[in-house]
Amino acid sequence: MSQQTNKTQGKLYAIGTGPGASDLITVRGARILGELDILYAPAGKKNAPSLAHTIVTPYLTAKTTVKTYHFLMKAPREAKEAVWDDVAQRILEDVAEGKKVGFITLGDTMLFSTWVSLLERIGNQPWLEIIPGVTSFAAIASRASLPLAMENQSLVVMPCTASPEALEQAIVNHECIVLMKVYGRLQQVRDLLRRHSLFEHAILMSDATLENEQCWRRLDEIDDEQTLPYFSTILINKTRK
Amino acid sequence: MSQQTNKTQGKLYAIGTGPGASDLITVRGARILGELDILYAPAGKKNAPSLAHTIVTPYLTAKTTVKTYHFLMKAPREAKEAVWDDVAQRILEDVAEGKKVGFITLGDTMLFSTWVSLLERIGNQPWLEIIPGVTSFAAIASRASLPLAMENQSLVVMPCTASPEALEQAIVNHECIVLMKVYGRLQQVRDLLRRHSLFEHAILMSDATLENEQCWRRLDEIDDEQTLPYFSTILINKTRK
Numbered sequence: 001m002s003q004q005t006n007k008t009q010g011k012l013y014a015i016g017t018g019p020g021a022s023d024l025i026t027v028r029g030a031r032i033l034g035e036l037d038i039l040y041a042p043a044g045k046k047n048a049p050s051l052a053h054t055i056v057t058p059y060l061t062a063k064t065t066v067k068t069y070h071f072l073m074k075a076p077r078e079a080k081e082a083v084w085d086d087v088a089q090r091i092l093e094d095v096a097e098g099k100k101v102g103f104i105t106l107g108d109t110m111l112f113s114t115w116v117s118l119l120e121r122i123g124n125q126p127w128l129e130i131i132p133g134v135t136s137f138a139a140i141a142s143r144a145s146l147p148l149a150m151e152n153q154s155l156v157v158m159p160c161t162a163s164p165e166a167l168e169q170a171i172v173n174h175e176c177i178v179l180m181k182v183y184g185r186l187q188q189v190r191d192l193l194r195r196h197s198l199f200e201h202a203i204l205m206s207d208a209t210l211e212n213e214q215c216w217r218r219l220d221e222i223d224d225e226q227t228l229p230y231f232s233t234i235l236i237n238k239t240r241k
Numbered sequence: 242m243s244q245q246t247n248k249t250q251g252k253l254y255a256i257g258t259g260p261g262a263s264d265l266i267t268v269r270g271a272r273i274l275g276e277l278d279i280l281y282a283p284a285g286k287k288n289a290p291s292l293a294h295t296i297v298t299p300y301l302t303a304k305t306t307v308k309t310y311h312f313l314m315k316a317p318r319e320a321k322e323a324v325w326d327d328v329a330q331r332i333l334e335d336v337a338e339g340k341k342v343g344f345i346t347l348g349d350t351m352l353f354s355t356w357v358s359l360l361e362r363i364g365n366q367p368w369l370e371i372i373p374g375v376t377s378f379a380a381i382a383s384r385a386s387l388p389l390a391m392e393n394q395s396l397v398v399m400p401c402t403a404s405p406e407a408l409e410q411a412i413v414n415h416e417c418i419v420l421m422k423v424y425g426r427l428q429q430v431r432d433l434l435r436r437h438s439l440f441e442h443a444i445l446m447s448d449a450t451l452e453n454e455q456c457w458r459r460l461d462e463i464d465d466e467q468t469l470p471y472f473s474t475i476l477i478n479k480t481r482k
Contacts, residue, residue, distance in 0.1 A: 016383075018267065019373075026375060027271050028264035108375070110382035111389040111396065119386065130383035132260075132375045134267060134349070141351035142257075142371035145360065148352040152403050154411060155352065157396040169414060170395060173407075 008098035016133020033059035088121035249339035257374020274300035329362035
């Protein structure tokens with residue numbers, strides 16, 4: 001590679017936006033967002049800005065070109081992979097042209113995040129910096145004053161898409177349990193918590209740290225699944241009521 | 242309570258500093274630090290500033306009085322509780338006097354954090370705001386480009402002070418395992434990982450995001466426990482090498 005090529009090498013920043021409130025992003029994330037040439041942001045429904053895009057908007061300047069893409073959440077594997085391939089390729093081209101490129105992802109960059117699918121394609125590069133973010137469950141614990149693990153306790157983070165056996169095992173074995181991806185699976189999770197008499201130790205929070213945040217301390221009081229927002233998480237701490 | 246008393250009501254902010262680099266605190270945490278009348282910070286060894294204190298120093302102004310206290314990490318329970326009682330009482334007095342008071346804690350506020358011991362004493366108050374932080378393990382995952390859980394996988398966070406049976410069970414049952422509080426327990430953890438052939442999926446990182454950050458991708462290459470820094474964490478992802 002010639003020296004000139006080295007000089008024009010761009011950079012890629014994968015940035016965790018945090019849970020929802022714009023000021024729960026890191027100082028580093030906010031600063032870098034203000035310096036980007038190009039930002040890759042997920043597109044929201046009906047072409048409205050996505051939550052991740054909305055979170056970072058206060059930090060963007062006119063110099064940044066925002067490129068939105070539709071990440072297919074419920075599509076077949078091949079369709080998802082085609083999007084990841086395409087976005088990874090476009091990012092690689094932008095970086096090769098010397099651009100400062102950002103990619104944003106909700107919560108933390110490395111936990112249940114689209115970014116990891118891009119990382120698999122892009123690889124660990126010297127021009128890549130990954131910036132962590134506050135996870136949704138840490139924000140929920142703070143908002144609800146419900147501690148996560150303490151001292152010798154353990155914390156398990158499970159998606160409700162895991163097998164019923166794995167979910168049950170986790171709930172039995174650990175003091176503190178975070179259940180993510182609750183949307184569409186509330187009934188089965190409630191049945192599980194009822195069997196283990198965990199209602200009094202559980203809360204459900206939706207849209208944590210946003211204006212429309214909701215918190216239920218009685219999971220049996222939620223009418224039906226139709227009312228449950230998409231970003232809903234259950235937190236259980238057996239040592240608290 | 243008279244209206245005048247309400248007017249002079251102070252506020253308490255429990256602030257997670259994030260993992261170590263000053264700019265991995267949240268924007269909200271940084272802003273509030275600049276507005277405090279009083280900051281409660283842990284004292285470091287030999288009266289040097291603690292890591293949490295060092296992290297927030299760039300955001301403090303001359304108007305903030307810093308009150309350091311020795312939190313006893315290895316003392317008997319009664320001695321620890323006496324410190325928590327004392328600090329909680331002092332914070333309550335400062336808030337009652339109408340002060341804006343801050344309390345800082347490394348990483349996230351609600352996970353393996355001294356703050357929770359104070360929260361138990363202070364209670365959930367309308368004048369209390371808890372501000373989450375980036376956890377050490379999220380920072381380590383980003384720095385090492387080693388993903389935490391994806392899709393249907395689960396993540397477990399265990400302190401190495403847990404029972405050998407609980408540690409072994411967690412390592413067997415989950416795809417992604419974070420082992421905290423490794424310091425002083427490396428030999429037994431290595432024995433466990435060796436028995437389960439997990440060396441190739443594990444990394445150990447110390448002082449993540451700080452200047453003296455170290456990362457070992459071969460746990461069998463670490464000479465002995467004497468060389469291991471206090472802030473050391475092991476990350477295991479069985480689906481990665």
